[in-house]
Amino acid sequence: MNRRLFLRNSGLASVALSTWSLSGCAAETNDTDAAVAVDPEQGAGTDSFELSEATITDLQSKLKSGKYTARRLTELYLQRIEAIDRNGPRLHSVIEVNPEALQLADALDKERKDGKVRGPLHGIPVLIKDNIDTADQMQTTAGSLALAGHKAKQDAFIVQRLRAAGAVILGKTNLSEWANFRSTRSTSGWSSRGGQTKNAYILDRTPSGSSSGSGVAVAANLCAVAIGTETDGSVVSPASCSGIVGIKPTVGLLSRSGIIPISATQDTAGPMARSVRDAALLLGVLTGADAADAVTQESTGKSAADYTAFLKPDGLKGKRVGVEKNHLKGNSDAIPLLQAALEVLKAQGATVVEVEVEKQTDPLGEAEYDVLLYEFKDGVNKYLSTAGASVKTVADVMRFNTQNKAKAMPFFQQEILEAAEKTDGLGSTKYQAALKKSHGGARQALDSVLRDNRLDAIVAVTNGPAPCLDLINGDSWKGPGFSSPAAMAGYPHITVPMGQAHGLPVGLSFVGGAYQEGPLLSLAYAYEQASKKRVKPQFGAPFVG
Numbered sequence: 001m002n003r004r005l006f007l008r009n010s011g012l013a014s015v016a017l018s019t020w021s022l023s024g025c026a027a028e029t030n031d032t033d034a035a036v037a038v039d040p041e042q043g044a045g046t047d048s049f050e051l052s053e054a055t056i057t058d059l060q061s062k063l064k065s066g067k068y069t070a071r072r073l074t075e076l077y078l079q080r081i082e083a084i085d086r087n088g089p090r091l092h093s094v095i096e097v098n099p100e101a102l103q104l105a106d107a108l109d110k111e112r113k114d115g116k117v118r119g120p121l122h123g124i125p126v127l128i129k130d131n132i133d134t135a136d137q138m139q140t141t142a143g144s145l146a147l148a149g150h151k152a153k154q155d156a157f158i159v160q161r162l163r164a165a166g167a168v169i170l171g172k173t174n175l176s177e178w179a180n181f182r183s184t185r186s187t188s189g190w191s192s193r194g195g196q197t198k199n200a201y202i203l204d205r206t207p208s209g210s211s212s213g214s215g216v217a218v219a220a221n222l223c224a225v226a227i228g229t230e231t232d233g234s235v236v237s238p239a240s241c242s243g244i245v246g247i248k249p250t251v252g253l254l255s256r257s258g259i260i261p262i263s264a265t266q267d268t269a270g271p272m273a274r275s276v277r278d279a280a281l282l283l284g285v286l287t288g289a290d291a292a293d294a295v296t297q298e299s300t301g302k303s304a305a306d307y308t309a310f311l312k313p314d315g316l317k318g319k320r321v322g323v324e325k326n327h328l329k330g331n332s333d334a335i336p337l338l339q340a341a342l343e344v345l346k347a348q349g350a351t352v353v354e355v356e357v358e359k360q361t362d363p364l365g366e367a368e369y370d371v372l373l374y375e376f377k378d379g380v381n382k383y384l385s386t387a388g389a390s391v392k393t394v395a396d397v398m399r400f401n402t403q404n405k406a407k408a409m410p411f412f413q414q415e416i417l418e419a420a421e422k423t424d425g426l427g428s429t430k431y432q433a434a435l436k437k438s439h440g441g442a443r444q445a446l447d448s449v450l451r452d453n454r455l456d457a458i459v460a461v462t463n464g465p466a467p468c469l470d471l472i473n474g475d476s477w478k479g480p481g482f483s484s485p486a487a488m489a490g491y492p493h494i495t496v497p498m499g500q501a502h503g504l505p506v507g508l509s510f511v512g513g514a515y516q517e518g519p520l521l522s523l524a525y526a527y528e529q530a531s532k533k534r535v536k537p538q539f540g541a542p543f544v545g
Contacts, residue, residue, distance in 0.1 A: 001180035001210050001231045001262060001372075051076055052221050053536055056120055056278045059224060063112065063123050070105035070112070070123030073224075074168050077125045078102075081171070081222050089203055089539040093216035095130045095194040097171035099137050104168045111166070120281050122166030127217050127226040130172040130194070131179055132156050132269070133258035138169075142260045143177040143191025145408050146400040150389040156258025157290040158227065158269050165285045170223055173213030179234060180210040181262050181376055181420075183412040185474035188212055188238075192408045196469065199241060200537035201504055205466040206475060208241040210234040214272045215242035219537050225273040225282050231262040231372065233463075233483030235270040236495040240462035240507030243497045243534060245279045245524070247271045248483075250515050251490035252298045255290035261379035263372050264295075265439055266487055274534060276496060276525040280307035283517065302515040310518040315526035317349035322453050324460035324482060325354040332479035333501035334461045341498045341508050344531050345459070350523075353453055357460075360445035361485045367441075368488050370434035377420040394421050411471040442488035450513055457516075457523050458485075462495040462507035486511045494524045497533040503540055 051059075051073070062068045078097060085091045098104075108123045128134070131142040133152035141147035155163065162169065174194035180186055188209030189197035197212040199205040200220045207216050211228025215238030218226045228235040230248045239246025247270045254269045261267055271282035287303040289296045304310070327338055342352050377394050384392050391397050398417050401408040423431070449458065464479030486493035491514055495507035508527065512520045528534075 001176070001234050047536070047538075049080055049221055051080075053274060054221075054224065055275055056124055056224055056281055059124055060120060060122075070108045070168060071102055073123065074101050074105040074125050074170065077170055077223055084220060084539070085217075085222060089198065089200070091200055091216055091220060092195050092197045093174055093207075093213040093220065094127065094171050094222060095143065095174040095191070095213060096138050098169050101125070101168055101170050108166055108168065118164070118166035119285070121162070121285055124167055124224045125170040126162060126167045127170050127173050127214060127223040128159065128162075129175055129211055129214050129226075129228050131175060131229060131260040132159060132172075132227065134159050134169060134172070136169070138172055140172075140260065141193050142179060143175050143193050144397065145192045145404060146391050146397045147389050148193055150387060152258065153388060154258065157255035157288070157292065158286045159258065161286050161288060167285075173211070173217055173226060175211060175213055176209030178417075179229065179231065179260070179262055181231075181372065181416050182414050183474070184415050185412050187411065187469060187471045188475050189469075190411070190471065196471070198469070199466050199504075200539055201243065201500075202466070202540045202542060204469055204542040205504060206241065206469050208233075208237040208463070208466060211238045211272065215239050215244060215246070218242065218244050218272050218274060221536070225271060225278050227269055227282070227286070228272050229259060229267065229269045230487065231266045232368070232487035233481070235272060236483055236493050236507065236509065237463050237481070239272055239495050241466045241505060243500070243505030243537065245273050245276050245497070245528070246495045246507075247279050247283055247517070248486065248493040249283065249517055250299070250492045252295040253303055253515065253517065254286050255288065255293040255296050257290055257292035260383055261376070263375040264379055265371065265375065265435065266490060276521060276528045277308060277311055280311060280521050280525075283307050299515065304518055307518055307521055310522040311525040312522055313526055313529050314349070315522035316345055316530075319350045319456040319523060320454055321345055321350050321352050321523070322355035322449060322455045322458045323352055324358060324458065324480075325356050326358050327461045327480040327482070328354070330479065332461070332464050334464045334479055334506045337499040337501065337506050338461050338508070341459070341527070341531065344527060348526055348530050353455075355449050355453055355455070355458060357445060357449055357458060357485050358482075361442050361488065364438045364441045364488060365484065367434040367437040368484070370430065371438050373416070373420045374423045374426060374428065374431040374434075377423050378426055412474060438488045439490070442485055443491070446485055446489050446491060446511070447513065456512070457520055458511045460509045460511070462509045465501040465504035465506055482509045482511070490514070492517045492520055494520050496524045496528050497535070498531065499533050500535060502543070503538075505535070
């Protein structure tokens with residue numbers, strides 16, 4: 001969940017008390033080294049990590065030639081995590097490494113030696129978000145101390161897909177606790193179990209959330225690719241702030257079984273990668289109908305086994321693209337980047353027209369929030385009832401947090417959990433009306449804009465440059481952001497780096513209709529290849545006024 005949702009809602013806007021400024025941060029954090037200069041061996045301009053910016057294709061080539069083994073790749077990424085996630089800049093993006101990772105790599109190396117290669121992910125180290133079940137020695141906690149020690153009984157469906165494809169599950173990433181659905185004044189990237197994840201570009205800036213750790217880990221080359229989850233903005237926003245590619249698929253394209261939920265109508269997992277090609281490769285591996293998630297049955301015949309088939313450098317030629325008109329106004333540092341991106345789209349043969357989506361979808365925010373409250377209680381109670389964890393309900397989680405307030409709630413409270421606990425079930429008239437308004441209204445808005453303007457996609461600023469970390473007052477976003485229309489509708493959303501403002505990455509969003517991942521990837525890839533805006537992080541010190 002992207003905290004921008006709460007700042008957007010009129011009833012909650014008053015909680016945004018901190019001031020956003022690119023000139024410096026007055027924020028307080030619980031991390032005493034937040035403003036300490038980066039170790040020279042790991043700092044700006046001196047990063048000599050041998051797998052830096054390596055793609056899946058690069059790694060497979062080196063595995064095939066024998067230059068590397070899966071074990072060696074795994075060792076190098078584990079060393080990288082130790083060097084800059086646990087030490088150096090101390091990014092805190094990985095909440096736990098897999099103690100079985102090297103064993104998994106050894107087994108996959110043996111398969112390769114015996115002539116069996118499962119596919120493009122064979123032997124590739126992958127990190128996954130800590131709300132996704134793995135039936136191994138790792139915990140699944142959603143970053144919450146209330147779930148500390150919980151080990152899942154079986155793999156989530158998408159983890160089964162990863163293992164079948166030969167991926168090495170390297171570890172789990174930190175996140176905004178409960179996927180940022182605990183407090184109206186939370187700080188993205190903070191969890192009571194994992195602490196505060198930092199932005200790899202400027203260390204006192206937010207990594208955004210809730211898939212904060214996945215975004216930062218990919219940006220900082222701690223893995224080849226990672227998986228995040230999104231309800232509203234939780235893949236695309238941290239991807240934008242980490243200068244990487246993020247895909248929020250159509251709800252139903254990927255299974256949600258075995259993932260700690262917020263919303264049955266909006267939740268989805270999604271790939272996070274340094275390139276569109278890698279994200280497309282990972283997306284193809286993760287897709288598949290799951291008997292335990294009925295919504296995935298709708299994807300039958302609508303998914304692709306290989307999304308890289310859509311990746312063509314001339315993918316923008318002859319296409320019509322709508323740009324959100326509201327994102328061309330104001331004084332955000334993202335606006336010049338968007339204007340430059342539009343020129344690239346035009347130069348690649350696209351026709352660009354101005355459209356207004358937010359005018360129709362912004363008023364739906366209150367209804368969306370009500371939907372999420374109802375669905376969170378229902379979904380989490382169902383998950384916990386069979387998980388084998390010490391807490392069995394949302395009410396149990398709240399009691400644990402209250403009894404362990406010093407550790408579980410040192411900075412912000414649990415107003416959202418309290419509000420969710422008061423809901424009266426999915427049969428409620430209020431819930432049904434809110435769902436019709438948010439989900440139905442967003443679909444109608446996007447469908448009509450796409451149809452009436454004969455568009456292949458809508459583009460916009462994913463979100464502006466990352467504001468300061470502030471554990472006292474919480475997040476304080478300003479400027480444009482475009483996660484909610486596709487999130488409420490359950491439609492696909494891809495973000496691609498489009499440049500930096502003051503050294504902070506900003507993403508360009510591509511949004512389309514249901515199950516249009518392939519065509520959107522074509523547009524996103526063509527833009528990426530023409531613009532080449534991905535820049536690896538330098539772990540910069542805070543701005544000094």
